[in-house]
Amino acid sequence: MNAPDLARRIEELRQQLRHHEHLYYVLDAPEISDGGYDALMNELKRLEAEHPEQITADSPTQRVGGKPAEGFQKAQHSRPMLSLDNAYSVEDLAAWDRRVRELAAGFPIEYAAELKLDGLSVALRYEPAADGVARLAKGLTRGDGQTGEDVTSNLRTIHSVPLGIAANHLQKAGALQGKAFEVRGEVVMPEAAFQRVNEEREQAGLPAFVNPRNAAAGTLRTLEPSIVASRRLVFFAYFLLVDGEYSAAGQTTTLETLATLGFRVNPHRRRVATVEEMIQFIDQAEAERDQLGYEIDGVVLKVDAQATQQRLGYTGRAPRWAIAYKFTARSGVTRVEGITVQVGRTGKLTPVAELAPVFIGGTTVSRATLHNADFILGLGLRIGDWVRIERGGDVIPKVVEVVEDAEHPRGEVAFSFPSECPECNSPVVRAAGEVDWRCVNADCPAKLRESLLHFSRREVMNVEGLGEAVVQQLLDRGLVRSVADLYALTAEQLTDLDRFAEKSAQALLAEIEGSKQAGLARVLMGLGIRFVGERTAELLAEEYGSIDALMAASAEELERVDEVGPRIAQAMREFFAQPANRALVEALRGSGVDMTAEKRQRTTQLAGLTFVLTGALPTLTRDEAKRRIEAAGGKVTGSVSKKTNYVVAGEEAGSKLDKAQSLGVPVLDETALLALLAAQLPS
Numbered sequence: 001m002n003a004p005d006l007a008r009r010i011e012e013l014r015q016q017l018r019h020h021e022h023l024y025y026v027l028d029a030p031e032i033s034d035g036g037y038d039a040l041m042n043e044l045k046r047l048e049a050e051h052p053e054q055i056t057a058d059s060p061t062q063r064v065g066g067k068p069a070e071g072f073q074k075a076q077h078s079r080p081m082l083s084l085d086n087a088y089s090v091e092d093l094a095a096w097d098r099r100v101r102e103l104a105a106g107f108p109i110e111y112a113a114e115l116k117l118d119g120l121s122v123a124l125r126y127e128p129a130a131d132g133v134a135r136l137a138k139g140l141t142r143g144d145g146q147t148g149e150d151v152t153s154n155l156r157t158i159h160s161v162p163l164g165i166a167a168n169h170l171q172k173a174g175a176l177q178g179k180a181f182e183v184r185g186e187v188v189m190p191e192a193a194f195q196r197v198n199e200e201r202e203q204a205g206l207p208a209f210v211n212p213r214n215a216a217a218g219t220l221r222t223l224e225p226s227i228v229a230s231r232r233l234v235f236f237a238y239f240l241l242v243d244g245e246y247s248a249a250g251q252t253t254t255l256e257t258l259a260t261l262g263f264r265v266n267p268h269r270r271r272v273a274t275v276e277e278m279i280q281f282i283d284q285a286e287a288e289r290d291q292l293g294y295e296i297d298g299v300v301l302k303v304d305a306q307a308t309q310q311r312l313g314y315t316g317r318a319p320r321w322a323i324a325y326k327f328t329a330r331s332g333v334t335r336v337e338g339i340t341v342q343v344g345r346t347g348k349l350t351p352v353a354e355l356a357p358v359f360i361g362g363t364t365v366s367r368a369t370l371h372n373a374d375f376i377l378g379l380g381l382r383i384g385d386w387v388r389i390e391r392g393g394d395v396i397p398k399v400v401e402v403v404e405d406a407e408h409p410r411g412e413v414a415f416s417f418p419s420e421c422p423e424c425n426s427p428v429v430r431a432a433g434e435v436d437w438r439c440v441n442a443d444c445p446a447k448l449r450e451s452l453l454h455f456s457r458r459e460v461m462n463v464e465g466l467g468e469a470v471v472q473q474l475l476d477r478g479l480v481r482s483v484a485d486l487y488a489l490t491a492e493q494l495t496d497l498d499r500f501a502e503k504s505a506q507a508l509l510a511e512i513e514g515s516k517q518a519g520l521a522r523v524l525m526g527l528g529i530r531f532v533g534e535r536t537a538e539l540l541a542e543e544y545g546s547i548d549a550l551m552a553a554s555a556e557e558l559e560r561v562d563e564v565g566p567r568i569a570q571a572m573r574e575f576f577a578q579p580a581n582r583a584l585v586e587a588l589r590g591s592g593v594d595m596t597a598e599k600r601q602r603t604t605q606l607a608g609l610t611f612v613l614t615g616a617l618p619t620l621t622r623d624e625a626k627r628r629i630e631a632a633g634g635k636v637t638g639s640v641s642k643k644t645n646y647v648v649a650g651e652e653a654g655s656k657l658d659k660a661q662s663l664g665v666p667v668l669d670e671t672a673l674l675a676l677l678a679a680q681l682p683s
C-alpha cells in the first residue's frame with residue numbers, strides 16, 4: 001500500500017469504528033456483530049502497529065479500557081485488592097476458626113467482626129503536600145483487583161471522603177505526616193437515596209436500578225460529577241496501607257486510626273474470640289439489618305492482630321486471615337391464593353398477590369405487588385401458582401418467578417385484569433404507550449382515601465395519627481371531601497369517631513394545625529401532581545418561592561429549573577389548568593396553609609470573571625463546563641487575553657494554554673474548576 005492509500009484506509013477504518021461505537025455505546029442500536037467490529041478494529045491495530053507514526057490520540061485503538069465506562073482511565077493498584085473466601089454456615093465458620101488456630105500455632109486469637117457492606121470497594125490514595133496536609137490524589141474502583149478505574153472526580157463528591165487531612169490529625173493517627181497512604185473501603189448507596197434515584201429515573205423514563213449496589217456502581221461511573229454529588233453516596237473505610245505496607249498493630253487499631261483521620265468507620269463492629277461469639281454478632285447483624293438504612297449481605301471476620309495476619313498470609317485470591325459469612329438469600333416459596341387490585345391516589349390500578357403467609361428474613365410476608373398487567377403476563381402467573389418471593393434490603397417483597405415441579409403444580413385459574421374500578425365500578429382506561437390502567441373517575445372514593453393518606457405521610461405534610469382507620473371513618477361520615485377539609489375538622493367531630501377521646505382528638509388537631517407550616521415543597525408533594533416527588537418539589541419551591549409564581553409559570557419556564565424536564569413541566573401545567581385543583585389550592589390557602597418557600601439565592605460570585613476553556617477535560621464536556629460557569633455568573637470566551645481571569649485546561653490543550661502561561665493568566669484543571677464552582681454555592 002502506498003502512503004496516501006494507507007492514510008486513507010486508516011481514516012476510513014477509524015470513521016467506521018467510531019460510527020459503530022456510537023451505535024453500540026450511545027444509541028444502544030448496533031448494526032454489526034461483535035465479530036464484524038473486531039475485524040475492523042484488528043485491521044486498524046495492525047496498520048497502526050506497522051506504522052506507529054500514524055497513531056493519533058483520538059484513534060479508536062487509543063480508547064482506554066473501552067468497554068464499561070468510557071472516559072475513565074485505568075490505573076494499577078499499589079497492591080492487589082483481594083476478595084474474601086465465603087462461609088455459608090456455622091460449620092464453615094468453625095472449620096475456618098480451626099484452621100486459623102492451627103496455622104497460628106498457639107498464638108492467642110481474636111477476631112474483628114464487621115458488617116459486610118453491600119457496595120463496591122474503592123481505594124483512595126493520599127499524598128503529603130508541602131503544607132503538611134495529606135491530599136486525596138487518586139481514587140480507584142476495585143476493577144479486576146489488579147487495575148481499577150480512576151474515578152477521583154466522582155469520589156471527591158462523596159462527603160464522607162476527606163479531600164485533605166490536616167497535619168494534626170495525621171500526627172494523632174500515629175505519625176502519618178509526610179507519608180503517602182491508601183485507604184480502602186466500601187462505597188454504598190443508602191436506601192433513601194436509592195429510592196429517590198429510582199423515582200427520578202422513573203420520572204425521566206429510564207429503567208430503575210435493581211438494587212443499591214448496582215445504583216452505586218452506576219453512579220460512580222457517571223461522567224458527570226454533579227450527578228454523583230446528588231446521589232449521596234457514603235464511603236465506609238476499613239483498610240489502611242501506609243507507604244504500601246500494613247502498618248497498624250491490627251484491624252481494630254486500623255479502624256480507630258481511620259476514624260481519627262476523619263473517615264467514616266462503621267460503628268457495628270466487635271472483637272470476638274470464639275465461634276459462639278461470631279454467631280452472636282451475626283445474629284445481631286441480621287436482626288438489625290433492616291434498620292441500618294443501607295444494605296449488607298453478611299459479616300466479615302478478620303484475625304485482629306497484624307502479626308498473626310502475616311503469619312497466616314494469603315492464598316491466591318484472598319487472605320487466610322479473613323472470611324465473609326454470607327447471609328442466606330432471603331427468599332421463600334409460597335402459593336398465590338388470589339390477586340386483588342388496589343386503586344392508588346392517581347387512580348392507578350395495582351395488582352397485588354395475596355400469598356399464603358411465608359416467613360422470609362425475619363418477617364411474615366403475605367402480600368406482594370405485581371406492579372401491572374404486563375408484569376403478570378411476563379411471569380405467566382395464574383392464581384394457585386407457587387412463586388418465589390425475595391426480600392431485598394428495601395424490605396418490599398418481590399415476586400421473582402413462578403416455581404413449577406412435582407411438589408409445586410401449576411395453578412389453574414388465569415387472572416383477567418378488571419375492566420372496571422374495583423372501588424367505584426367506573427370503566428378503567430389505559431393511555432397509549434402506558435403500562436398502567438387507571439380509574440379516571442374524579443370522585444372515586446379510593447382516590448380520595450389514598451390522597452388523604454399520602455397528604456398526611458411523614459415525608460409530605462407529616463400529620464401523625466391520620467392513618468387508614470381514621471381516614472376511612474372520616475370518609476364514611478362524609479366529614480372530608482378533599483384534603484383541604486382536614487383543616488375544618490373540629491374536636492367534637494373527632495371525639496365522635498371510634499377509639500377517639502378528648503385527648504387524642506386534641507393531639508390530631510394539633511398535628512393538623514402544625515402541618516400548615518410544612519412549606520411549599522411539601523404542599524406541592526401533598527397535592528399529588530404526577531411526577532412531582534420530593535426532590536422535584538424542593539427544586540421547584542426553591543426556584544419559585546410561592547405557589548402563585550408556580551401556577552403562573554409556563555411549561556417553558558418550568559423546564560429551566562434544574563432536573564425538570566418536559567414531562568414534569570407538562571404535568572404541572574395540566575394540574576394547575578384544572579379548576580378543581582386551583583380551587584383546592586385556594587381552599588388550602590384559605591385554611592392558612594403556608595404556600596411559600598425561601599427562594600434560592602442565585603449564585604453570582606463568578607460575576608465579572610472571564611474564563612477560556614481549552615483541551616478535553618476528564619469528566620465535563622465543554623458545553624457542561626460552560627453552562628456551569630455561566631450559571632455561577634461567569635463568562636466564557638474563545639480567546640485568551642490579558643483580561644482573561646482563568647484558563648481551564650484539559651488534556652491536549654494547545655496554543656491557548658501557551659498564551660495563558662506567557663500572559664501569566666492562572667490556569668485551572670477540572671478539579672480546581674469544580675472546587676471553585678463548589679465554593680460559589682450558597683451555603
Ligand code: IVH
Pocket residue numbers: 082083084114115116117118119120121142186238300319322324
Ligand atoms: S475486607 C483483604 N471488610 O467484600 C480484605 N471487605 O467479598 C479485603 N466488603 O471486595 C476486604 N464489607 O468489597 C472487607 N467490612 C468489610 C467489607 C468488605 C464489604 C467487600 C469488599 C470486598 C468484598 C469481598
